[in-house]
Amino acid sequence: MLRSPSPALAVFALGTLMTAAALAGCGGGDAGTDPSPSVSSQVAAGVPRCLPIGSASAPKSKNFPESSNPAKNIPEAQRGQINLVVAAGDIFVGTNNFVFGVTNKADEPQGSATTRATIYDLADPANPKPLCQAEAIQSAPGIGPEVNHAHGNGETHIHGGEDDNRVGYFVQVDFARAGAWGLAVEAILKNGTKGTASVGFFVAEKPGVLAPGQAAFKSDNLTKADVAKIAEIDSGDPPNDMHDVKIKDALAAGRPLVVVFSTPAFCTSRFCGPVNQEVEALQADYKDRVDFVHIEIWRDRQKNEFNPTAKEWLLRGDGNLIEPYVYVIGKDGVIYDRFEGPVARNIMEPAVKAVAEGRVYQK
Numbered sequence: 001m002l003r004s005p006s007p008a009l010a011v012f013a014l015g016t017l018m019t020a021a022a023l024a025g026c027g028g029g030d031a032g033t034d035p036s037p038s039v040s041s042q043v044a045a046g047v048p049r050c051l052p053i054g055s056a057s058a059p060k061s062k063n064f065p066e067s068s069n070p071a072k073n074i075p076e077a078q079r080g081q082i083n084l085v086v087a088a089g090d091i092f093v094g095t096n097n098f099v100f101g102v103t104n105k106a107d108e109p110q111g112s113a114t115t116r117a118t119i120y121d122l123a124d125p126a127n128p129k130p131l132c133q134a135e136a137i138q139s140a141p142g143i144g145p146e147v148n149h150a151h152g153n154g155e156t157h158i159h160g161g162e163d164d165n166r167v168g169y170f171v172q173v174d175f176a177r178a179g180a181w182g183l184a185v186e187a188i189l190k191n192g193t194k195g196t197a198s199v200g201f202f203v204a205e206k207p208g209v210l211a212p213g214q215a216a217f218k219s220d221n222l223t224k225a226d227v228a229k230i231a232e233i234d235s236g237d238p239p240n241d242m243h244d245v246k247i248k249d250a251l252a253a254g255r256p257l258v259v260v261f262s263t264p265a266f267c268t269s270r271f272c273g274p275v276n277q278e279v280e281a282l283q284a285d286y287k288d289r290v291d292f293v294h295i296e297i298w299r300d301r302q303k304n305e306f307n308p309t310a311k312e313w314l315l316r317g318d319g320n321l322i323e324p325y326v327y328v329i330g331k332d333g334v335i336y337d338r339f340e341g342p343v344a345r346n347i348m349e350p351a352v353k354a355v356a357e358g359r360v361y362q363k
Helices: 018-023 039-043 247-252 272-286 308-314 345-356
Strands: 082-086 094-104 114-121 129-135 137-139 147-150 156-159 168-175 179-188 194-203 257-261 291-295 298-300 325-329 335-340
Touching: 082 179, 082 194, 094 114, 094 179, 094 335, 114 168, 129 168, 137 345, 247 257, 247 291, 257 272, 257 308, 257 345, 272 291, 272 345, 291 308, 308 325, 325 345, 335 345
Parallel strands: 257 291
Antiparallel strands: 082 094, 094 168, 114 129, 114 179, 137 168, 147 156, 179 194, 257 325, 325 335
């Protein structure tokens, strides 16, 4: 069944899985240096790579996963000013679009923060080893001016206008082994508050659901031609225009494909509707070269019955199903990229543009 996040972190939580939840701790402060990424880096396209660093430039931290007592080298004013939540539910050995959320000391989600993330290898918990560092990029689905979006059937609804604190922060990380890892973040909140925090998380040996480099399932998903009412396969109000194509047909035709798995009316993380909006905006610009498909999570919410296609793609071995996910698939039928959680156009578009131009996944 779907995992419901705790109320305090409902904006970011995507159902962090059992082992990760056992490892995770948040709060405190773990770094003595101020983050200094430029504002422009927060609006750049794509996901910044976490680059190898030496220990000299890493935040000084030896208290993963618990971090309620900040290191003594942290200025008093920066202690306990922020908390972290790892918003990725499927972290695995290999390349990950890693996403985390930032809250203030009252656990209120914080957007427009300047954030520098450092990833630690915790193979030896007593001696955390800094792996890489990057200025994380903000992803803010549904945020921006309100605009009227016209659907193919003539209906319109408003995009944008979402709470500008409902965001995630992305960085691309290569994990070399399964086990315990740590994240330290140095942040400047939009009100000028400086803070640091660390959190532990778990990396699995293999992805729990389909990941880049794997072949997409040739799903026979329901389209609007298969149902009496579009509401049977879309809980949005009004429904979107991404219900014309079967995944199996797009793959057979060698068409690039974007598939968004979300359930706007029942989404536990509250990101599904805004993420759908971001995918719809991409559809408007790329639909001549890329097919777009929306898959509802539920076939019958009242009966707790999953949509068969959502179950095929997203049901994990432990029985959990996490949303939202967006898959970008190349013309060869291989997954080019994958995003989970609060993902916006600035993060997804480079991958969509790449498959539209005929690029395919390469190791």
